[in-house]
Amino acid sequence: MSRNLFWYLLFCLSTALLPAAEQKQPNIVVILADDFGVGDIQAHYPKNKIPTPYLDRLVQQGMSFTDAHSGSAVCTPTRYGILTGRYAWRTRLQEWVIAAYEPPLIAEQRLTYPGLLKSQGYATACIGKWHLGWNWPGPQRSQMTEKKNGQWKLTWDFTRPIQGGPVDRGFDYYFGVDLPNLPPFTFIENDRVLVEPTEKFQPDPAEGIVLPKAFTGAPSAPGWRMQKILPELTRRAVKYIEDRAEQKQPFFLYFSMTSPHEPVVPSPPFRGKSGIAPVADFVMETDWSAGQVIEAIDKAGLSDDTIVIFTADNGHSHYTGWNDLIKAGHLPSGPYRGHKGDVWEGGHRVPLVVRWPGKIEADSSSDQMVCLTDLLATSADLVGAKLPAEGAEDSLSFSSALRGTANPQPRTTLVNHSNFGEFAYRDGPWKLVYKLGGRNLEKSRGKPTIAELYNLEADIAEEQNLAPSRPEVVKRMTADLQALIDRGSSRPDQQSRNDGKITFKSTQKLRWAPAND
Template identity: 65%
Template sequence: MLMSQHHRIHTRIASMTRKRLLTGLLTTLSVVLTGLASVADESKPNIVVILADDFGVGDIQAHYPENKIATPYLDQLVRQGMSFTDAHSPSAVCSPTRYGLLTGRYCWRTRMQEWVIASYEPPLIAADCPTLPGFLKDHGYHTSIIGKWHLGWDWEGPQKPTMAPLARNSQKKIKWDFEKRIGGGPVDRGFDDYFGVVLPNMPPFCWIENDRVTVQPTDQYKYDSAQGTVMPRGFEGEPMAPGWEFDQILPEITRRAVSQIHDRAKQKEPFFLFFSMTSPHEPIVPSENFKGKSGIAPIADFVMETDWSAGQVIQAIDDAGIADNTIVIFTADNGHSHYTGWPELIAAGHMPSGPFRGHKGDVWEGGHRVPFVVRWPDHVAANVSNSHMVCLTDMFATFADVVDAALPDGAAVDSYSFLSTATSTNAANETSELRKGMVNHSNFGEFAYRKGSWKLVYKLGEKNLNLSRGKPTIAELYDLNNDIAEAENLSDQHPETVRRMTRELRKLISNGASRYGQIGANDCDVQFETTQKLRWAPSAQ
């Protein structure tokens, strides 16, 4: 009996010891895995994308020293990073470029075939469309956007917002309920949080935080030309928050972005910040510290304030001690605007589009060629230029390579990773291929197709958009290696090149995707050999 009792005690002690050992091992394993997760998070760089609004390819002085607007903050970024000299927005205007950046998909694959999202129109990004912020969130990132959205919301009111076939801003007189949640915006499309405006020149004139208006727009906007240049005259009487000041939009979103960087730097998880600037887009309203600073014109003052704003965000990264583990990209959504003071800039010797033809809205290079500067210490070489072709749709595939993750099925169908050329390594996913061609789209829905140095343009057949609707477009061909100003149409001299590139463009469109190995679907019947009849094309389904 004593032996049996002793055996039971020994067995109980052994069992307890095994439990303690197992508990200890599990605890140790948990600590190790937590530590590994922490290391993994720390190995993922923070990502800050600064997108200026209507900022020309010629507007950084370090890139074009003969130009006249001082940009000391961006000049410093150029010295610290790599400048891509053949970088492009997918569109020559706001909404479609933002769509392309956030989805990695050309916007003309949606029903919107021209112009931008009008006031109170519904979301352009479909609820089931994979987005860059959603992808990064799935891979451990906190995702934020500060500034301009301009991709539509589901506003609440007596009727649902609709996509007007031709009319612009036709819904501005509908009485919307600004106290209700606003669906379909940034926090429903992959972002953890948002602060900003619809855009600076369309109603409602108020701040939106996440999915709510912060202060009810109980006042009405009154047009006053003394407030700035190209004030939104067509929206007189529209809802506005009490005390709304247009010249305080850029300073406020700058403060918010700086604060966000300092807050996120204290957290363990990596972060993605999309600083979607509102300048130098109209209304041209430089704040008090910048009025008259350029000695040229208000638009030049506003470009200087844009430079300052971007500089504050970059400085916040440095001050927070996270510069070595943060990718910074500065770029723009399209070329410089031609209606906000262009003649004054030209007269002063400042060329917003550099040597390129055209400006915002155009199918020509000045409409969509943009500055593109990447800073990532110890990964991307400093103070160098890179002539590799880049499109803003490429950020999705590039950041997927950065986090070493495969793109989801059907995602980023027009996105190519530029990580390997930016870092001069073979670090990119082995299935990635460098971009060799590109499609650009104008404000009027015109198409341009690049392949190497050749650029095929299908432009309006008549003198304006309305006269061109439903009529054949005109094909022109340019050799950008020998004619960067697009001055000599070579379509008659090289008809076979026109035919070959036209076939390629047809295939690229019909495939619903342009990225290597991808097949997708367009949301409508996309035409480029005739001008579209409607701004919002009928659904393909």
Template identity: 75%
Template sequence: MPLKMLLLILFSICPVTLFADQQERPNIVVILADDFGVGDIQAHYPNNKIATPYLDRLVREGMSFTDAHSGSAVCTPTRYGLLTGRYSWRTRLQEWVVAAYEPPLIAEERLTLPGLLKKQGYQTACIGKWHLGWNWPGPQTSQMMEKKNGQWKLEWDFTKPINGGPTERGFDYYFGVDLPNLPPFTFIENNHVETQPTARFELDASEGIVLPKNFVGAPAAPGWRMQKILPEITSRAVRYIKDQSEQQSPFFLYFSMTSPHEPVVPSKPFRGKSGIAPIADFVMETDWSAGQIIEAIDKAGIADNTVVIFTADNGHSHYTGWNDLIKAGHLPSGPYRGHKGDIWEGGHRVPLVVRWPKQIGAGSSSQQMVCLTDLLATSAEIAGAELPPDGAEDSISFLPALQGKPNQAARQSLVSHSNHGEFAYRDGPWKLVFKMSGKNLQQSRGKPTIPELFNLDTDISEAHNLAKQRPQKVAQMTADFKRLIEQGSSRAGQKATNDTHVRFDTIQKVRWAPPLND
């Protein structure tokens, strides 16, 4: 038999080669804005006052989810949930975020989204803000401390590798900052400091507003300018997309933005552009940055085979110019109550827009309830991977919703968590909030929480507490929530273990709860 004919026969009976398999798996790009409110995309709320032309275009080309939520109302816990598919309150961290020089929150052996995709042949990169802890080298080890940022004045050796970061949690490549408002003030590439922080941080009012004044004197790279952070990570992400588009294997990019989180430092082209306030300028620069990523994908000719996901880690911040926005007629939380840090909808309801040409209807929307923990299971299904029996405890795929298909296994419940460690449990339209009893966290520690019940179908602003009128509903939801906590998982049929004893009926006494074996 002639060789040519033999090859034709082989290809006809074995049409899926490894290369074809890799090519058919789409690239996945997650753009995570920082403190970007559910109301901050103008296409979603046309009466709002900040122009977002790049994200408006993404809305026109993709699907918008109207009931999407971050895993927490603050930074670190949401990032943990997005990358692990597990609610962060199942770890020892029961409130707030990982502070300066604290150790990794993601355990070394835990399944992560980039780690799962790597096994499917993906190249993986994280560019931008990490904020999930590292094992910093020094005379002492990184510790979980009750005192917030209690380690920033200690001595650390920035010449040595930093362990426990992105490249040891599933990413092939990393470039960015731990976070823009905590030391050390320098870029990190992979597991080392790019420029040694031999200078000391000084306040410069010309940089912007809400600068990290509490860290004056902290280690900083010589000439460190906070206005350059967002443009630099944007440029690096664009370059990564271009480089990867020329390779054969698919790639996963987690572009973790540093804006519009404080410090509010819009770069020169955006200063004053909104005509409202610096925070509005920074939102516009955030829109621009996301737009550069999308345009890089389009220019590389890979748009049809790339899933683009834009979302945010929590609601809009209330201390970076909130009143200026409200005065101008811009509502960062839309019609919802609250803002970043809150247990109310404005704290954790976020924009979620997904573009996948020829797979998702342009300009479409979905009312499916989604949590950012679901990105792991959804990405796994897109890549043709099965979730292992262990891990991804709170991740439920929403791929059927993207495809406009019914899904009996769709998410029906949701757990939300506030900056102060308050919980809320969703059951369809019903939301049961467990509020602090005191005026502040310190007054509430160790004391019982107060349950409040809301029907979001009829009361989207959470103005009417129905707990006294519907005691049976409160009892049923409380029992269901307790069961979800105790089984360690939201996935049907999966049984797992939390890292600590989780309480929702009282406010925790400490930020880092003791491990179960203590």
């Protein structure tokens, strides 16, 4: 063996044996749009009418997943699933979202996405919408209440630190809003309000549509403007990337956008730009915002070292201009039934695009079934970390799909949850739905749910209920869903425990399920 070959082989061996902390780890940037439909990226649905040039470019540069789903059809539960790798219906929250001033949904000791990456040497930041609860200081505690937004008129102390938020759940840094349409109307940085909300909120019709008029008089920062929220969040996310580019430490940025969720408040450069409706303008601004963050990565020379993930928390909203979009020929849910809030595909099927130049094939697609709870396990795989035995109960890695190789244990089943607490269970092409048994949620409480069965391979629009003709499939899938609930986990090697008493054969009587003792 020549001397040169000997030293080359020795170098290769020593590099392979270096501790993970000494090897270059990829940065990870997750961009989460809010109420952005599966049909809203024009590159995926060229006949749709809203231009999305920045996301179209991302599609050309990365891999698109055609069978990707949020764990829930609404905000809070999906965010919980992303950050914990666990279905949110395993908590006590069984419907809707975290209301104003309700406590943290993520338990203090629970494994989180940023917490796992932090243990691997990452700097971690959350910029944008939180909507997972805080322990607000005041003469009373933040509480789980059955009455929606039953605490917004109570007195809270905005001069003191707010506990239980992002910086207490794995993030080194946070800047954003709890959410744009609930009080208090002010930015929060780390664990304090940035500007004390000393004024009373007065909605300004000139700002946009679907304004939070019900919270007129709620605490607001002086001069608070809804139109400035997304531009400021975008600016902060871009600056974070620019600052991190000067550091050697890998970083994780969770950019949780506030658009195109209501209030629909496109800023002046985007007003009327779509020629369709304000919500279409806001979709265009959402595309621009995501684009600024991606361009910041590229301009900083971080492209090859950064995994970019773009997705959405649920389907497009049906109450912010849906009819205007349909009339214009834009289908926010593509060919799928339903929209935000629904147990149907349009409620929880979401866009998912992943870019990592040189590692993930450009302009490619995968039909691998994916849930957003899987981002945690997948990222762990990609950075060489191992999931601990406890936590991340419903997180299954799809890193093999990203690499274009066979996955020995691909996800084949999936649970989705609606705004009203309805369950859907996927097993391959089969989808079993347990929907409300009454005219609405309140009329359904405590009553048996109704089972419907669909074959998505033959009926993507969920038009033909096969439950009457295939009772054996309904029976098998019902038993499998019950077993998955009872086991407390989707991970094949793990048994865990739900926080509350979970039922799907009847509609829950309470928004917050009784705790498991």
